[in-house]
Amino acid sequence: MAHIDYYFTTLSPFAYLADQRLERIAEAEGASITYKPLDIMALFSRTGGQAPKDRHPSRMAYRNQEVRRQAKKTGMKMSFQPAHWPTNAAPSSYAIIAAQAAGGGDMGALVHGVLRACWAEDRDIAEDAVIRDCLEQAGFDPALADSGLLSGAETYAANLEEAVSVGVFGSPFYVVDSGEMFWGQDRLDDLQAHLQGKL
Template sequence: MKQIDYYFSLLSGFAYMAGDRLEKIAAKHDVTINYKPYDIMALFAALGVPKPADRPEGRKVYRTQELTRLSKKTGLPLKLNAQFWPTNAAPASYAIIAAVDAGGGDVAAVIASLNHAMWAEDKDIADDAVIAEALKAGGFDPMLSMTGMLQGADTYVRNTEEGLAAGVFGSPFYIVKDTGERFWGQNSLEDLELHLEGKI
């Protein structure tokens, strides 16, 4: 079975705008998704890339316009000036990793719940109650946020290191494991599917 390593950060509005398209593509083509949340700020620092707040004004304006267009295209609600962005994404990322390790639930639903909480509901995804609610939404024990914390922390660091080694430089980032083909951004999902179909 083919596999896709999906590197992403909950701080990425563009990963949020991908919605459930990756999951639909994976289901259609019998592909396994390896969810790899990582520390995007640490990655930017390692690459010498400015944080979003430090980028040129033109880049900031483009981000705002592009996210607004994507929200209209996808129908996903978006608060451009989300109250708790950026926040500490580590605890929520640990919970996602713990859910992946536990199995038996819907990891994509956990991610979607966390994304919606931050980008549409002005909730802090570093808050234990918000994380617990997201785990419940995916059919997982909400206590995973506590019991899986140490392992989640180790994996979070490892995901970041592996992402750097694999050439990841943003979020969302998709790597097809058997071919090594890389796709950056939610707008690359169409090309990802074409690649899985052997067309490109």
């Protein structure tokens, strides 16, 4: 069975636009997934990238066009200027880490629920009530928002270090145990083709 390490930030518009395609691909191809939320701003600084606020206007203009095009292609509802972006990604990331450790719910639904809250529902994913709701909607105990904060912080930091060590530099980023790496939701078809032995 193939395994996919999924590196992402809960602030990423492109991770939101991935919807739950990764989960559908993994199910179809018999692959497993480990979710690895990380601090994207720290990742950028470690791997030669820049925070959006520091990028040249031409790069941001292109990024904004691309987000709109990708949203139109998928037909997904999206706020192009979310009311609460950027925000603190750590609380939602800690909750995702705690949920993965606890089990019992739908991880894909949880991750997408958090991303949807930011990018389609104009909710602040740093707020406890929003995180609790996302946990509950995905079948997890909402109390996970409060538990395991220390271990969540440790894993969050460890995910960053691991990402840097394996060559991850953006979000969403998919690393297959074969060694193949795929950056961006627009590479999910290639990821599936790889799992099928075609790429």
